[in-house]
Amino acid sequence: MAGITLKGVRKNFGATEEIKGIDLEITEGEFVVLVGPSGCGKSTLLNLIAGLETISTGEIRIGDRRVNDIPPRDRDIAMVIQSYALYPTKTVRDNITFGMETRRVPKAAQAAALAEFAGLLQIDHLLDRKPGQLSGGQRQRVAMGRALVRKPEVFLFDEPLSNLDAKLRIEMRTEIKKLHRRLGKTVVYVTHDQIEAMTLASRIAVMDEGQIRQFADPATVYEDPVDLFVAGFMGSPPMNMLGGYLVRDGGMAVLCGEGATQIRFPLPNRIAGRVAGSEGRAVVLGLRPETIFAAGTELPGPDRFVFERPVVVDEPTGPDTMIVFEIGGQDLIARVRPKDARPGGSTFRFEVEMDRAKLFDAKTGQRL
Amino acid sequence: MKQVSGIVRPKGWARTLQRVLLFAVLGLFCVYYLVPLFVMVSTSLKSLAEIREGTLLAPPRAINTEAWAKAWRSACVGVRCNGLQPYFVNSVLMVVPAVLISTFLGALNGYALTKWRVRGADTIFALMLFGAFIPFQVILLPMARTLGELGLAGTIPGLVFVHTIYGLAFTTLFFRNFFIGVSNGIVQAAQIDGAGFFGIFFRIVLPMSIPAIVVTVIWQFTQIWNDFLFGIAFTVGESNPVTVALNNVVNTSTGVKEYNVDMAAAIIAALPTLAVYVVAGAWFVRGLSAGAVKG
Numbered sequence: 002m003a004g005i006t007l008k009g010v011r012k013n014f015g016a017t018e019e020i021k022g023i024d025l026e027i028t029e030g031e032f033v034v035l036v037g038p039s040g041c042g043k044s045t046l047l048n049l050i051a052g053l054e055t056i057s058t059g060e061i062r063i064g065d066r067r068v069n070d071i072p073p074r075d076r077d078i079a080m081v082i083q084s085y086a087l088y089p090t091k092t093v094r095d096n097i098t099f100g101m102e103t104r105r106v107p108k109a110a111q112a113a114a115l116a117e118f119a120g121l122l123q124i125d126h127l128l129d130r131k132p133g134q135l136s137g138g139q140r141q142r143v144a145m146g147r148a149l150v151r152k153p154e155v156f157l158f159d160e161p162l163s164n165l166d167a168k169l170r171i172e173m174r175t176e177i178k179k180l181h182r183r184l185g186k187t188v189v190y191v192t193h194d195q196i197e198a199m200t201l202a203s204r205i206a207v208m209d210e211g212q213i214r215q216f217a218d219p220a221t222v223y224e225d226p227v228d229l230f231v232a233g234f235m236g237s238p239p240m241n242m243l244g245g246y247l248v249r250d251g252g253m254a255v256l257c258g259e260g261a262t263q264i265r266f267p268l269p270n271r272i273a274g275r276v277a278g279s280e281g282r283a284v285v286l287g288l289r290p291e292t293i294f295a296a297g298t299e300l301p302g303p304d305r306f307v308f309e310r311p312v313v314v315d316e317p318t319g320p321d322t323m324i325v326f327e328i329g330g331q332d333l334i335a336r337v338r339p340k341d342a343r344p345g346g347s348t349f350r351f352e353v354e355m356d357r358a359k360l361f362d363a364k365t366g367q368r369l
Numbered sequence: 370m371k372q373v374s375g376i377v378r379p380k381g382w383a384r385t386l387q388r389v390l391l392f393a394v395l396g397l398f399c400v401y402y403l404v405p406l407f408v409m410v411s412t413s414l415k416s417l418a419e420i421r422e423g424t425l426l427a428p429p430r431a432i433n434t435e436a437w438a439k440a441w442r443s444a445c446v447g448v449r450c451n452g453l454q455p456y457f458v459n460s461v462l463m464v465v466p467a468v469l470i471s472t473f474l475g476a477l478n479g480y481a482l483t484k485w486r487v488r489g490a491d492t493i494f495a496l497m498l499f500g501a502f503i504p505f506q507v508i509l510l511p512m513a514r515t516l517g518e519l520g521l522a523g524t525i526p527g528l529v530f531v532h533t534i535y536g537l538a539f540t541t542l543f544f545r546n547f548f549i550g551v552s553n554g555i556v557q558a559a560q561i562d563g564a565g566f567f568g569i570f571f572r573i574v575l576p577m578s579i580p581a582i583v584v585t586v587i588w589q590f591t592q593i594w595n596d597f598l599f600g601i602a603f604t605v606g607e608s609n610p611v612t613v614a615l616n617n618v619v620n621t622s623t624g625v626k627e628y629n630v631d632m633a634a635a636i637i638a639a640l641p642t643l644a645v646y647v648v649a650g651a652w653f654v655r656g657l658s659a660g661a662v663k664g
Contacts, residue, residue, distance in 0.1 A: 053557050074563040086554030090576035099572075100562035147562070 003064030003077070003154040004029040004187060005050060010059035012045055019045050021211040022059070027204075029064075029154075032181050032188045036198040037208035038234070043191045044159055046208070050189060051157050052076050063155055074103075076155075079148035083160040085140045087132035087147075094128040097146045104151075114150045121180075122146050138169045149180070158190040162197065174200060195235045199223065207231045224357070229366035232287050232359055238323060241293070241333040243286040244363060247279055255286045255360070258329030262310075269304035269355050276360065276369050284369065287359035290323065293335035296350035304355040314345045324349060413437060413632035420628050436629035440637055444630050446617045447606070453634055455607070456614035460594060460641075463525050463610055467532035468589045474533070475540020475585060476578065480570050482541070483548040484556045494545060500538035508535075509602050516603060523605040531603060532593045539592075540585050547581035548574070583649050590645045611638045 005027040012020040020042050027033050035043040048054040050061060052073035061068050068076050079100075087096050094115065095102075101111045119125040122142045132140055141161065148156060161177075162170045178201055181188055192198055198205050199219045206216045207230070215227045226232035232240050245257035248265065253273035255266045266286055268276070276282070296307045313332065316323040322342035324335045326349065335351055343349050360369040378384070404426075412420060413436050414429045423430075442452040478497070482490045512531055513522065521527030551574065559569045575582075600610040609617070615638045619631050 051557075051561065053560065073557075073561045078561065080558070080561050082554050082558070084552055084554045086552055086558040088555060088559070088573050088577075090573075099559070099564075103563035103568060147558075 004031070005155060005189065006060075006062040007046075007050075008060040008062075010046070010049060010061060011057045012042075012049060012054060013057045019211055020049065020056075023211075023213055025206065025213065025216065027187060027189065029187050030185045032178075032190065032201060032203045034190045034192060034198040034202035034205050035208055036192055036195055036205055036234070039193060041208045042211040043193075043208050047080075047157055047159055047189060047191045050155075051078055051080050077153045078155045078157055079151055079153045080157040080159065081144045081148045081161045083163050085132075085144040085164075087140060087143055089132050092129050092131060093124065093135070093143050093146075096132065096143055097150050100147065100151050114152070118146045118149045122149075137165050138173065141165060141169075141173060145177075145180075149184070154186060156186055156188045158188065160192055161190075162192070163194075170197075177201065196237060199235070205235075207234060209234075226287075226359065227368055229285060229287075229361045232361070232368075236289060238290050238334050238336075240359070241288045241290065242361075243288065243328060243331060243333065245284060245286055245329075247276055247282045247284055249280050253277065253280075255284060257286065262328065264308050264328055266353070266355060266358070267304075267306055268358070268360070271356075272358070272360050272369070283363035285361040285363050285366075287361060288333070288353060289357065290334040290336040292354040292357045293333070293351050295337045295341035296352040298338060298341055299352070302354060302356065305352055306355050307350060307352050309348055309350050312343050312345050312347050312349050315342050317342070326351070409632045409636060413440075413629050413636060415629055417625065417627060417629060433629075436627070437633040437637075439627075440618070440630050440634035444618050444627075444634060445621050446609075446614045447621060449606075453611055453614055453618065453637055456609055456611045457637065459525060459604075459608060460611040463528050463532070464590060464593045464641075467529045467536065467593050468586055470529070471533045471536035471540050471589055472582060472585045474537055475542075476544045476575060476582070477570065478537070478541040479544025479546075479548045479581075480574055481566075482545050484551075484553065484569075484574070485566065494541070497538050497541050500535065501542060503535075505535065505598055509598075513603065523603065523608060525604070525608050528599060528603055528608075528610070531599050532596070536589050536593065539588060543585045543588070544578065544581055547578055551577060579652070583652050587645055587649050590649075591642050594642050614638075 005025070007023050007025040010020055010023045010025075011018065023046065025033075035046060037043050045054060049056050050063075052068065052071065056069060063076055063078070088099065091099065097115055097118070098111050101114065106114075115128075116125075119128060122145055124139065124142050124146060127135060127139060127143070132143065135143065141164075144161070158177075162173050165173060174197060177190075181201075190197075190201060199222075202219055204216060204218050205222045207214045207222060209230050215222055215231045217225075222231060223235050226235065229242065233242065243255075243257050243266075245255040245266075248254050248256045250265060250267070252270070253268045253276060255268065257264050257266060276284075310326040310328065313325045313327055316325065317339060320339075321336045322339045324337055324342060325332055326335065327333070361367065362369055408425055411428050412425075414432050414434065415423070416433045416435070419430060419433075440452060441454055443450055444452045446453070446456065481487060482494050487493070516522045516527045516530070519527070519530070521530060555573060555577075556569055559573050564572065595612060596610070597612045597616070600613045601616075604610065604613065615634050618634045
């Protein structure tokens, strides 16, 4: 069993610095998801762990071995990539056993491992086909089989589900989680899909511009983001980000919008205490869509705030309906039960859980 | 392939006229191309007497294969009268190793230049490409000297050497362009699977490149088999390739000009390239359709 340790890892491509100093401690058996927008360096970081790229400075350890100068084949890793990269001229069987073949694993052991994982992944009836004759989902399973069959200590996944259609993606997501439970090996998983990150990870590393913004379990990343970037990246539909100013009004409040449509969002004591005395400061108020609903439709709780705005449009999704409304020229989304929804143009009474509101500094983006 | 037979087309007399014209022109071109071949084949099957009496375009009255036998076995090439046979063998001995070696090295070059990105790969490739544009007359003298130094002057291995060197520019170009379209992920996957430079080349990359191999083999075979310049410059008498011998057959004058023998000899000299097109062409189509090169 092996964890992964990254210390001050940097990677330059010519003059541009792609990875800007990353420290990461992944304990063994953990499922860590690297998530971020495209170009944030998450795939590069994975390639550094795999040894497909050479690190510029810093140190990478797998288990207690420093692997900086160890080639991919000797790192005891397996990798699944987005395009699957199956060997087109080999049968499924030879694709899966190729790694054991090059390592001169005895034939009997190869056959046993093949049988075990082909059964597990339900691809035993495909073994004599070529990759060109498989569907996307089947190729995905073969790629998984090729990775699993050598029983390495660490699995690396680079957007393995991105080429699948939506339904299959959800199915395979569950499969991957089951496999991880069953095998208990360390997994590093790269994706740009924040829902995949939330559902799979034991811890999420949110990356941006070659740095890790936050490394924490999914609930913390979602409910307790460190800055505007993390808050905006996680969640779908995204968090409402409302610009405004801190004012004193009995307690502390955030003043949003202008003129007649101005709204004062009173801050709960927990947040108010942290920003006491900084009236006039420009802030961003973060409200997740599910914390805004039709007034009176949820059990009463602390720090609720009720306001009225006209509905711009309503967007039913089935289980919920998204109500788009406007404050100070900015679109906001509320997530309400379908039966509470009203069509565009009608006035709507919203209730917001200020207890779950997030407050950020408008200039630095840091959480307050 | 995209199905086009179902596309709706305009109808009417103007359209019909257009089609008739189109096929008339195409037919004319076909005749234009095929008449010389027809003349060659029919002349080679006539007796000398018939050639003298008849017209060029008339088909042979009776099939007479004497000219073919003479061209193959007893036509005089210079002073030796053994036909084209020994020179044909020379050409085979030259073309087979030259094609195999230059294709193999081209594949290796293309693979190394695209999948391992050695420092300065682009510069190396640009320089190799430059080799494709050198007029071969320029290198005749230095190459003659090189072959002399190597002790290969006037021999078939010397000719193999020259063709391999000057084939590399093209074979590398073909394979580089093919491998650039092969996903790097496949090479990375093979690396993680534990294969090395040559392991990946022989077991993963080479089996994928059948179409490129076939194209390269056809190209190289045609180039090397049909070469006259290197053959006449770097071989002497007995080691001449068939193209040089053909020239000598036609130019050897012993009284009557034997057009039927000349025609038969020319066809014999051209047959192998035709054969390669037919055989390798079938492989080429198979390689493409079975390719499914996407993993």
